[in-house]
Amino acid sequence: MSSEEAAPRRRNPRGQGQILKAELVEAAARLLATLERPETLTLRQVAREVGVAPASIYGHFPDLGALVQHVLRLRYDELAAVMRTAADGAEGPLADLVARCAAYVHWGVDHPGQYRTLFGGGMPAELVPTNAHGAGEELLGSVVASLAGARQDQPEHQDRRGPEQEWQAGLLLWTALHGLVALYNAHGNMPWPDLADLIAQTLALHTGRSVDEIVELVRTADRPA
Amino acid sequence: MSSEEAAPRRRNPRGQGQILKAELVEAAARLLATLERPETLTLRQVAREVGVAPASIYGHFPDLGALVQHVLRLRYDELAAVMRTAADGAEGPLADLVARCAAYVHWGVDHPGQYRTLFGGGMPAELVPTNAHGAGEELLGSVVASLAGARQDQPEHQDRRGPEQEWQAGLLLWTALHGLVALYNAHGNMPWPDLADLIAQTLALHTGRSVDEIVELVRTADRPA
DNA sequence: TGTACATCAGTGAACGCGCGTTCACTGATGTAC
Protein backbone atom coordinates (compact mmCIF):
# COMPACT_ATOMS: atom_id res chain seq x y z
CA MET A 1 0.00 0.00 0.00
CA SER A 2 2.01 2.92 1.29
CA SER A 3 5.46 1.43 1.75
CA GLU A 4 8.67 2.65 0.16
CA GLU A 5 7.68 6.22 -0.36
CA ALA A 6 10.99 7.81 -1.34
CA ALA A 7 9.75 11.34 -0.79
CA PRO A 8 11.80 12.73 2.11
CA ARG A 9 8.70 14.22 3.72
CA ARG A 10 8.69 17.92 4.37
CA ARG A 11 8.50 19.09 7.93
CA ASN A 12 5.17 20.63 8.88
CA PRO A 13 5.12 24.41 9.35
CA ARG A 14 5.03 25.98 12.77
CA GLY A 15 1.87 25.49 14.76
CA GLN A 16 0.86 22.58 12.56
CA GLY A 17 2.10 19.87 14.87
CA GLN A 18 -1.31 18.24 15.03
CA ILE A 19 -0.97 17.30 11.37
CA LEU A 20 1.55 14.60 12.23
CA LYS A 21 -0.57 13.58 15.20
CA ALA A 22 -3.52 13.01 12.89
CA GLU A 23 -1.32 11.10 10.48
CA LEU A 24 -0.10 8.89 13.29
CA VAL A 25 -3.64 8.11 14.36
CA GLU A 26 -4.62 7.39 10.79
CA ALA A 27 -1.62 5.15 10.20
CA ALA A 28 -2.13 3.22 13.42
CA ALA A 29 -5.79 2.72 12.56
CA ARG A 30 -4.84 1.50 9.09
CA LEU A 31 -2.30 -0.93 10.50
CA LEU A 32 -4.65 -2.24 13.17
CA ALA A 33 -7.18 -2.86 10.43
CA THR A 34 -4.67 -4.43 8.06
CA LEU A 35 -2.33 -6.54 10.18
CA GLU A 36 -3.21 -10.16 10.48
CA ARG A 37 -2.39 -9.96 14.15
CA PRO A 38 -3.10 -6.39 15.21
CA GLU A 39 -1.75 -6.97 18.70
CA THR A 40 1.76 -7.21 17.24
CA LEU A 41 1.66 -3.58 16.14
CA THR A 42 4.86 -1.74 17.02
CA LEU A 43 5.82 1.88 17.41
CA ARG A 44 8.38 1.59 14.66
CA GLN A 45 5.81 0.16 12.26
CA VAL A 46 3.63 3.20 12.77
CA ALA A 47 6.61 5.50 12.25
CA ARG A 48 7.53 3.70 9.04
CA GLU A 49 3.94 3.83 7.79
CA VAL A 50 3.90 7.59 8.21
CA GLY A 51 7.46 7.99 6.97
CA VAL A 52 8.80 9.57 10.10
CA ALA A 53 11.52 8.84 12.66
CA PRO A 54 10.41 6.56 15.51
CA ALA A 55 11.36 9.21 18.04
CA SER A 56 8.94 11.67 16.46
CA ILE A 57 5.99 9.83 17.94
CA TYR A 58 7.00 10.79 21.45
CA GLY A 59 6.17 14.38 20.71
CA HIS A 60 2.52 13.43 20.39
CA PHE A 61 1.98 10.33 22.49
CA PRO A 62 3.82 9.09 25.58
CA ASP A 63 4.02 5.62 24.09
CA LEU A 64 2.44 3.23 21.61
CA GLY A 65 -0.19 2.26 24.16
CA ALA A 66 -1.55 5.79 24.29
CA LEU A 67 -1.73 5.94 20.51
CA VAL A 68 -3.55 2.62 20.28
CA GLN A 69 -5.83 3.68 23.08
CA HIS A 70 -6.68 6.80 21.12
CA VAL A 71 -7.44 4.85 17.96
CA LEU A 72 -9.57 2.34 19.77
CA ARG A 73 -11.55 5.07 21.45
CA LEU A 74 -12.35 6.46 18.00
CA ARG A 75 -13.29 3.05 16.67
CA TYR A 76 -15.44 2.32 19.65
CA ASP A 77 -17.29 5.59 19.21
CA GLU A 78 -17.68 4.75 15.55
CA LEU A 79 -19.23 1.40 16.37
CA ALA A 80 -21.57 2.99 18.87
CA ALA A 81 -22.56 5.59 16.28
CA VAL A 82 -23.16 2.95 13.62
CA MET A 83 -25.47 1.09 15.96
CA ARG A 84 -27.29 4.26 16.91
CA THR A 85 -27.72 5.31 13.32
CA ALA A 86 -28.95 1.86 12.35
CA ALA A 87 -31.57 2.00 15.07
CA ASP A 88 -32.70 5.47 13.99
CA GLY A 89 -34.69 4.23 11.06
CA ALA A 90 -36.24 1.37 13.00
CA GLU A 91 -39.96 1.15 13.58
CA GLY A 92 -40.74 -0.40 16.91
CA PRO A 93 -38.59 -1.97 19.63
CA LEU A 94 -37.98 -5.24 17.80
CA ALA A 95 -36.77 -3.51 14.67
CA ASP A 96 -34.58 -1.32 16.88
CA LEU A 97 -32.98 -4.34 18.48
CA VAL A 98 -32.50 -6.12 15.17
CA ALA A 99 -30.95 -3.05 13.58
CA ARG A 100 -28.54 -2.54 16.47
CA CYS A 101 -27.42 -6.14 16.62
CA ALA A 102 -27.08 -6.52 12.88
CA ALA A 103 -24.99 -3.35 12.82
CA TYR A 104 -22.81 -4.68 15.61
CA VAL A 105 -22.13 -7.98 13.89
CA HIS A 106 -21.51 -6.42 10.52
CA TRP A 107 -19.13 -3.88 11.93
CA GLY A 108 -17.24 -6.64 13.71
CA VAL A 109 -17.02 -8.74 10.56
CA ASP A 110 -16.05 -5.76 8.43
CA HIS A 111 -13.35 -4.63 10.87
CA PRO A 112 -11.83 -7.85 12.19
CA GLY A 113 -8.58 -6.22 13.29
CA GLN A 114 -10.20 -3.45 15.25
CA TYR A 115 -12.86 -5.74 16.64
CA ARG A 116 -10.21 -8.11 17.89
CA THR A 117 -8.26 -5.31 19.42
CA LEU A 118 -11.33 -3.86 21.09
CA PHE A 119 -13.03 -7.00 22.37
CA GLY A 120 -10.58 -9.83 21.84
CA GLY A 121 -8.67 -9.16 25.02
CA GLY A 122 -5.39 -9.54 23.13
CA MET A 123 -3.88 -6.17 23.94
CA PRO A 124 -1.19 -5.90 26.60
CA ALA A 125 -1.76 -4.35 30.00
CA GLU A 126 -5.45 -4.08 29.34
CA LEU A 127 -5.05 -0.82 27.50
CA VAL A 128 -8.30 -1.16 25.61
CA PRO A 129 -11.06 1.24 26.58
CA THR A 130 -13.59 -1.56 27.03
CA ASN A 131 -12.47 -2.40 30.52
CA ALA A 132 -13.15 -0.41 33.62
CA HIS A 133 -13.64 2.75 31.59
CA GLY A 134 -17.28 1.82 31.41
CA ALA A 135 -17.27 2.27 27.67
CA GLY A 136 -18.06 -1.33 26.87
CA GLU A 137 -20.79 -1.14 29.45
CA GLU A 138 -22.37 1.74 27.61
CA LEU A 139 -22.64 -0.38 24.48
CA LEU A 140 -23.91 -3.30 26.49
CA GLY A 141 -26.42 -0.98 28.09
CA SER A 142 -27.93 -0.10 24.75
CA VAL A 143 -28.39 -3.77 23.91
CA VAL A 144 -29.92 -4.46 27.30
CA ALA A 145 -32.38 -1.60 26.93
CA SER A 146 -33.24 -2.50 23.37
CA LEU A 147 -33.79 -6.14 24.22
CA ALA A 148 -35.93 -5.24 27.19
CA GLY A 149 -37.99 -3.01 24.94
CA ALA A 150 -38.50 -5.76 22.42
CA ARG A 151 -39.45 -8.17 25.16
CA GLN A 152 -41.95 -5.81 26.70
CA ASP A 153 -43.46 -5.33 23.30
CA GLN A 154 -44.26 -8.99 23.20
CA PRO A 155 -47.67 -9.74 24.75
CA GLU A 156 -47.19 -13.44 25.49
CA HIS A 157 -44.09 -13.00 27.66
CA GLN A 158 -45.75 -11.10 30.44
CA ASP A 159 -43.78 -12.76 33.21
CA ARG A 160 -42.42 -9.82 35.14
CA ARG A 161 -38.66 -9.40 34.69
CA GLY A 162 -36.65 -7.23 36.99
CA PRO A 163 -33.79 -5.04 35.77
CA GLU A 164 -31.44 -7.75 36.99
CA GLN A 165 -32.94 -10.29 34.60
CA GLU A 166 -33.06 -7.74 31.84
CA TRP A 167 -29.39 -7.04 32.26
CA GLN A 168 -28.59 -10.72 32.28
CA ALA A 169 -30.64 -11.30 29.14
CA GLY A 170 -28.85 -8.47 27.36
CA LEU A 171 -25.49 -9.71 28.53
CA LEU A 172 -26.29 -13.13 27.16
CA LEU A 173 -27.30 -11.67 23.83
CA TRP A 174 -24.06 -9.74 23.72
CA THR A 175 -22.02 -12.87 24.40
CA ALA A 176 -23.89 -14.62 21.60
CA LEU A 177 -23.17 -11.82 19.15
CA HIS A 178 -19.56 -11.63 20.26
CA GLY A 179 -19.12 -15.36 19.84
CA LEU A 180 -20.57 -15.15 16.38
CA VAL A 181 -18.25 -12.35 15.30
CA ALA A 182 -15.19 -13.83 16.98
CA LEU A 183 -15.54 -17.28 15.47
CA TYR A 184 -16.62 -15.95 12.11
CA ASN A 185 -13.49 -13.83 11.95
CA ALA A 186 -11.16 -16.44 13.39
CA HIS A 187 -12.32 -19.33 11.24
CA GLY A 188 -13.11 -17.76 7.93
CA ASN A 189 -12.13 -20.96 6.17
CA MET A 190 -15.10 -22.82 7.60
CA PRO A 191 -18.22 -23.16 5.45
CA TRP A 192 -20.27 -20.51 7.20
CA PRO A 193 -23.99 -20.18 6.61
CA ASP A 194 -25.32 -16.81 5.56
CA LEU A 195 -24.48 -14.27 8.24
CA ALA A 196 -27.90 -12.63 8.08
CA ASP A 197 -29.51 -15.99 8.81
CA LEU A 198 -27.31 -16.50 11.83
CA ILE A 199 -28.09 -13.06 13.16
CA ALA A 200 -31.80 -13.60 12.61
CA GLN A 201 -31.71 -16.97 14.31
CA THR A 202 -29.78 -15.60 17.28
CA LEU A 203 -32.25 -12.78 17.71
CA ALA A 204 -35.18 -15.12 17.30
CA LEU A 205 -33.84 -17.23 20.15
CA HIS A 206 -33.19 -14.28 22.41
CA THR A 207 -36.50 -12.52 21.78
CA GLY A 208 -38.73 -15.55 21.60
CA ARG A 209 -39.97 -14.47 18.18
CA SER A 210 -40.10 -16.70 15.15
CA VAL A 211 -37.19 -16.65 12.76
CA ASP A 212 -39.47 -15.61 9.94
CA GLU A 213 -40.57 -12.57 11.86
CA ILE A 214 -37.00 -11.51 12.36
CA VAL A 215 -35.40 -12.46 9.09
CA GLU A 216 -37.17 -9.78 7.12
CA LEU A 217 -36.05 -7.12 9.56
CA VAL A 218 -32.46 -8.32 9.33
CA ARG A 219 -32.47 -8.22 5.57
CA THR A 220 -33.94 -4.74 5.69
CA ALA A 221 -31.32 -3.58 8.16
CA ASP A 222 -28.59 -5.36 6.23
CA ARG A 223 -25.70 -3.25 5.04
CA PRO A 224 -27.47 0.06 4.72
CA ALA A 225 -24.40 1.70 3.20
CA MET B 1 6.97 -21.19 40.64
CA SER B 2 9.95 -22.89 39.08
CA SER B 3 12.31 -20.04 38.30
CA GLU B 4 15.89 -19.67 39.49
CA GLU B 5 16.64 -23.29 40.03
CA ALA B 6 20.40 -23.21 40.57
CA ALA B 7 20.80 -26.95 40.11
CA PRO B 8 22.95 -27.36 36.98
CA ARG B 9 20.62 -30.04 35.66
CA ARG B 10 22.15 -33.39 34.90
CA ARG B 11 22.09 -34.60 31.35
CA ASN B 12 19.68 -37.43 30.71
CA PRO B 13 21.21 -40.88 30.15
CA ARG B 14 21.46 -42.41 26.70
CA GLY B 15 18.20 -43.38 25.07
CA GLN B 16 16.27 -41.14 27.45
CA GLY B 17 15.98 -38.21 25.09
CA GLN B 18 12.21 -38.23 25.35
CA ILE B 19 12.50 -37.14 28.96
CA LEU B 20 13.49 -33.65 27.91
CA LYS B 21 10.85 -33.71 25.23
CA ALA B 22 8.20 -34.43 27.84
CA GLU B 23 9.59 -31.70 30.05
CA LEU B 24 9.44 -29.24 27.19
CA VAL B 25 5.81 -30.10 26.52
CA GLU B 26 5.00 -29.80 30.19
CA ALA B 27 6.77 -26.46 30.53
CA ALA B 28 5.13 -25.02 27.42
CA ALA B 29 1.74 -26.14 28.69
CA ARG B 30 2.41 -24.55 32.06
CA LEU B 31 3.50 -21.29 30.45
CA LEU B 32 0.53 -21.20 28.08
CA ALA B 33 -1.70 -21.67 31.09
CA THR B 34 0.12 -19.11 33.21
CA LEU B 35 1.06 -16.25 30.92
CA GLU B 36 -1.32 -13.38 30.80
CA ARG B 37 -0.91 -13.27 27.06
CA PRO B 38 -0.10 -16.82 25.99
CA GLU B 39 0.49 -15.80 22.39
CA THR B 40 3.67 -14.04 23.48
CA LEU B 41 5.28 -17.32 24.48
CA THR B 42 8.85 -17.60 23.23
CA LEU B 43 11.24 -20.45 22.64
CA ARG B 44 13.69 -19.03 25.13
CA GLN B 45 11.03 -18.80 27.81
CA VAL B 46 10.34 -22.49 27.46
CA ALA B 47 14.05 -23.26 27.61
CA ARG B 48 14.44 -21.16 30.76
CA GLU B 49 11.42 -22.81 32.37
CA VAL B 50 12.98 -26.23 31.85
CA GLY B 51 16.47 -25.03 32.70
CA VAL B 52 18.03 -25.94 29.40
CA ALA B 53 19.88 -24.15 26.61
CA PRO B 54 17.58 -22.64 23.94
CA ALA B 55 19.32 -24.67 21.28
CA SER B 56 18.38 -27.89 23.03
CA ILE B 57 14.78 -27.54 21.91
CA TYR B 58 15.74 -28.07 18.28
CA GLY B 59 16.62 -31.64 19.00
CA HIS B 60 12.98 -32.37 19.72
CA PHE B 61 10.93 -29.83 17.78
CA PRO B 62 11.73 -28.00 14.56
CA ASP B 63 10.55 -24.75 16.11
CA LEU B 64 8.35 -23.24 18.80
CA GLY B 65 5.31 -23.55 16.58
CA ALA B 66 5.62 -27.33 16.49
CA LEU B 67 5.92 -27.46 20.26
CA VAL B 68 2.88 -25.26 20.78
CA GLN B 69 1.00 -27.27 18.21
CA HIS B 70 1.81 -30.41 20.16
CA VAL B 71 0.62 -28.91 23.43
CA LEU B 72 -2.58 -27.61 21.93
CA ARG B 73 -3.34 -30.98 20.41
CA LEU B 74 -3.08 -32.49 23.88
CA ARG B 75 -5.25 -29.81 25.40
CA TYR B 76 -7.81 -30.14 22.68
CA ASP B 77 -7.99 -33.88 23.23
CA GLU B 78 -8.32 -33.22 26.93
CA LEU B 79 -11.24 -30.89 26.35
CA ALA B 80 -12.92 -33.41 24.08
CA ALA B 81 -12.40 -36.12 26.69
CA VAL B 82 -13.80 -33.94 29.46
CA MET B 83 -16.92 -33.33 27.42
CA ARG B 84 -17.25 -36.99 26.58
CA THR B 85 -16.83 -38.05 30.19
CA ALA B 86 -19.32 -35.46 31.35
CA ALA B 87 -21.88 -36.80 28.92
CA ASP B 88 -21.26 -40.36 30.04
CA GLY B 89 -23.29 -40.05 33.18
CA ALA B 90 -26.13 -38.21 31.47
CA GLU B 91 -29.61 -39.65 31.29
CA GLY B 92 -31.32 -38.68 28.10
CA PRO B 93 -30.36 -36.39 25.21
CA LEU B 94 -31.05 -33.14 27.03
CA ALA B 95 -28.89 -34.10 29.98
CA ASP B 96 -26.23 -35.16 27.51
CA LEU B 97 -26.27 -31.78 25.82
CA VAL B 98 -26.27 -29.91 29.10
CA ALA B 99 -23.37 -31.93 30.45
CA ARG B 100 -21.30 -31.43 27.31
CA CYS B 101 -21.88 -27.70 27.12
CA ALA B 102 -21.35 -27.11 30.82
CA ALA B 103 -18.10 -29.06 30.60
CA TYR B 104 -17.02 -26.97 27.63
CA VAL B 105 -17.68 -23.67 29.33
CA HIS B 106 -16.10 -24.72 32.60
CA TRP B 107 -13.01 -26.01 30.88
CA GLY B 108 -12.70 -22.75 28.99
CA VAL B 109 -13.10 -20.69 32.14
CA ASP B 110 -10.70 -22.88 34.09
CA HIS B 111 -8.06 -22.78 31.36
CA PRO B 112 -8.23 -19.26 29.97
CA GLY B 113 -4.72 -19.33 28.50
CA GLN B 114 -5.18 -22.58 26.65
CA TYR B 115 -8.69 -21.70 25.61
CA ARG B 116 -7.50 -18.44 24.14
CA THR B 117 -4.69 -20.16 22.33
CA LEU B 118 -6.99 -22.84 20.96
CA PHE B 119 -9.99 -20.78 19.94
CA GLY B 120 -8.99 -17.16 20.30
CA GLY B 121 -7.33 -16.99 16.92
CA GLY B 122 -4.37 -15.20 18.45
CA MET B 123 -1.64 -17.57 17.42
CA PRO B 124 0.61 -16.73 14.48
CA ALA B 125 0.39 -18.44 11.10
CA GLU B 126 -2.73 -20.25 12.18
CA LEU B 127 -0.76 -23.00 13.85
CA VAL B 128 -3.61 -24.06 16.08
CA PRO B 129 -5.12 -27.44 15.35
CA THR B 130 -8.65 -26.05 15.24
CA ASN B 131 -8.35 -24.88 11.68
CA ALA B 132 -8.40 -27.05 8.64
CA HIS B 133 -7.23 -30.05 10.64
CA GLY B 134 -10.88 -30.83 11.21
CA ALA B 135 -10.30 -31.09 14.93
CA GLY B 136 -12.49 -28.18 15.88
CA GLU B 137 -15.10 -29.60 13.58
CA GLU B 138 -15.08 -32.83 15.51
CA LEU B 139 -15.91 -30.97 18.70
CA LEU B 140 -18.52 -28.94 16.89
CA GLY B 141 -19.93 -32.17 15.51
CA SER B 142 -20.55 -33.54 18.97
CA VAL B 143 -22.47 -30.43 19.94
CA VAL B 144 -24.49 -30.55 16.73
CA ALA B 145 -25.40 -34.19 17.30
CA SER B 146 -26.20 -33.68 20.94
CA LEU B 147 -28.36 -30.66 20.25
CA ALA B 148 -30.19 -32.48 17.48
CA GLY B 149 -30.83 -35.33 19.89
CA ALA B 150 -32.22 -33.02 22.50
CA ARG B 151 -34.42 -31.32 19.94
CA GLN B 152 -35.77 -34.57 18.60
CA ASP B 153 -36.55 -35.57 22.15
CA GLN B 154 -38.85 -32.60 22.41
CA PRO B 155 -42.39 -33.45 21.23
CA GLU B 156 -43.66 -29.93 20.53
CA HIS B 157 -40.93 -29.03 18.04
CA GLN B 158 -41.87 -31.53 15.40
CA ASP B 159 -41.10 -29.30 12.46
CA ARG B 160 -38.78 -31.44 10.37
CA ARG B 161 -35.20 -30.13 10.39
CA GLY B 162 -32.68 -31.25 7.84
CA PRO B 163 -29.07 -31.92 8.73
CA GLU B 164 -28.28 -28.50 7.35
CA GLN B 165 -30.47 -26.80 9.92
CA GLU B 166 -29.19 -29.08 12.63
CA TRP B 167 -25.65 -28.13 11.81
CA GLN B 168 -26.52 -24.46 11.80
CA ALA B 169 -28.29 -24.77 15.14
CA GLY B 170 -25.27 -26.49 16.65
CA LEU B 171 -22.94 -23.93 15.18
CA LEU B 172 -25.01 -21.17 16.71
CA LEU B 173 -24.93 -22.85 20.08
CA TRP B 174 -21.18 -23.17 19.82
CA THR B 175 -20.78 -19.48 18.99
CA ALA B 176 -22.93 -18.65 22.02
CA LEU B 177 -20.82 -20.80 24.31
CA HIS B 178 -17.63 -19.42 22.84
CA GLY B 179 -18.82 -15.86 23.29
CA LEU B 180 -19.66 -16.60 26.88
CA VAL B 181 -16.25 -18.09 27.65
CA ALA B 182 -14.35 -15.46 25.70
CA LEU B 183 -16.02 -12.47 27.32
CA TYR B 184 -16.04 -14.05 30.74
CA ASN B 185 -12.30 -14.59 30.52
CA ALA B 186 -11.51 -11.26 28.91
CA HIS B 187 -13.59 -9.12 31.23
CA GLY B 188 -13.25 -10.79 34.58
CA ASN B 189 -13.58 -7.44 36.29
CA MET B 190 -17.21 -7.10 35.22
CA PRO B 191 -19.93 -8.10 37.68
CA TRP B 192 -20.78 -11.44 36.10
CA PRO B 193 -23.90 -13.34 37.07
CA ASP B 194 -23.51 -16.92 38.16
CA LEU B 195 -21.95 -18.90 35.36
CA ALA B 196 -24.26 -21.87 35.82
CA ASP B 197 -27.24 -19.56 35.34
CA LEU B 198 -25.81 -18.21 32.13
CA ILE B 199 -25.14 -21.70 30.81
CA ALA B 200 -28.64 -22.80 31.75
CA GLN B 201 -30.19 -19.78 30.14
CA THR B 202 -28.20 -20.24 26.96
CA LEU B 203 -29.21 -23.86 26.70
CA ALA B 204 -32.80 -23.01 27.47
CA LEU B 205 -32.82 -20.60 24.55
CA HIS B 206 -31.19 -23.04 22.17
CA THR B 207 -33.31 -26.03 23.09
CA GLY B 208 -36.61 -24.27 23.57
CA ARG B 209 -36.90 -25.71 27.08
CA SER B 210 -37.66 -23.69 30.16
CA VAL B 211 -34.78 -22.42 32.24
CA ASP B 212 -36.08 -24.28 35.27
CA GLU B 213 -35.96 -27.52 33.38
CA ILE B 214 -32.32 -26.95 32.49
CA VAL B 215 -30.98 -25.31 35.59
CA GLU B 216 -31.17 -28.43 37.69
CA LEU B 217 -29.28 -30.41 35.08
CA VAL B 218 -26.58 -27.76 34.95
CA ARG B 219 -26.14 -27.76 38.70
CA THR B 220 -25.94 -31.52 38.64
CA ALA B 221 -23.34 -31.48 35.90
CA ASP B 222 -21.51 -28.62 37.57
CA ARG B 223 -17.88 -29.19 38.42
CA PRO B 224 -17.98 -32.92 38.89
CA ALA B 225 -14.35 -33.04 40.07
C1' DT C 1 38.82 -58.08 30.62
C1' DG C 2 40.54 -54.02 28.13
C1' DT C 3 40.30 -50.43 24.75
C1' DA C 4 39.06 -47.81 20.73
C1' DC C 5 35.24 -45.82 18.76
C1' DA C 6 30.44 -44.27 17.74
C1' DT C 7 26.47 -42.25 19.41
C1' DC C 8 23.63 -39.69 22.10
C1' DA C 9 21.99 -35.52 24.75
C1' DG C 10 22.76 -31.32 25.29
C1' DT C 11 26.03 -26.87 25.63
C1' DG C 12 27.74 -22.23 24.94
C1' DA C 13 28.99 -18.68 22.27
C1' DA C 14 27.88 -16.07 18.54
C1' DC C 15 25.13 -13.94 14.67
C1' DG C 16 21.91 -10.55 13.01
C1' DC C 17 17.34 -8.57 13.80
C1' DG C 18 13.69 -5.45 15.36
C1' DC C 19 12.34 -3.46 19.22
C1' DG C 20 11.42 0.91 22.76
C1' DT C 21 13.56 4.74 24.39
C1' DT C 22 17.22 8.52 25.12
C1' DC C 23 19.53 12.52 23.80
C1' DA C 24 21.85 16.12 21.68
C1' DC C 25 20.93 18.15 17.44
C1' DT C 26 19.00 20.85 13.24
C1' DG C 27 16.87 23.94 10.56
C1' DA C 28 12.87 26.47 9.37
C1' DT C 29 9.76 29.99 11.07
C1' DG C 30 7.82 33.32 13.84
C1' DT C 31 8.66 37.36 17.23
C1' DA C 32 10.93 41.33 19.77
C1' DC C 33 13.49 45.14 19.41
Add this chain to the structure above:
DNA sequence: TGTACATCAGTGAACGCGCGTTCACTGATGTAC
Protein backbone atom coordinates in the same frame (compact mmCIF):
# COMPACT_ATOMS: atom_id res chain seq x y z
C1' DT D 1 13.46 47.45 7.38
C1' DG D 2 16.96 44.66 9.59
C1' DT D 3 18.65 41.42 12.91
C1' DA D 4 19.07 38.61 17.01
C1' DC D 5 16.70 35.23 19.32
C1' DA D 6 13.19 31.78 20.83
C1' DT D 7 10.34 28.20 19.58
C1' DC D 8 8.59 24.59 17.12
C1' DA D 9 8.68 20.05 14.60
C1' DG D 10 11.11 16.60 13.86
C1' DT D 11 15.94 14.00 13.08
C1' DG D 12 19.57 10.58 13.48
C1' DA D 13 22.50 7.98 15.92
C1' DA D 14 23.02 5.24 19.68
C1' DC D 15 21.89 2.23 23.77
C1' DG D 16 20.67 -2.19 25.67
C1' DC D 17 17.37 -5.97 25.30
C1' DG D 18 15.31 -10.39 24.06
C1' DC D 19 14.56 -12.85 20.33
C1' DG D 20 15.27 -17.27 16.77
C1' DT D 21 18.69 -19.81 14.85
C1' DT D 22 23.52 -21.64 13.64
C1' DC D 23 27.47 -24.23 14.61
C1' DA D 24 31.31 -26.40 16.38
C1' DC D 25 31.83 -28.56 20.64
C1' DT D 26 31.73 -31.76 24.94
C1' DG D 27 31.46 -35.37 27.75
C1' DA D 28 29.10 -39.37 29.32
C1' DT D 29 27.65 -43.93 27.87
C1' DG D 30 27.06 -47.82 25.23
C1' DT D 31 29.17 -51.20 21.67
C1' DA D 32 32.59 -53.81 18.78
C1' DC D 33 36.57 -56.14 18.76
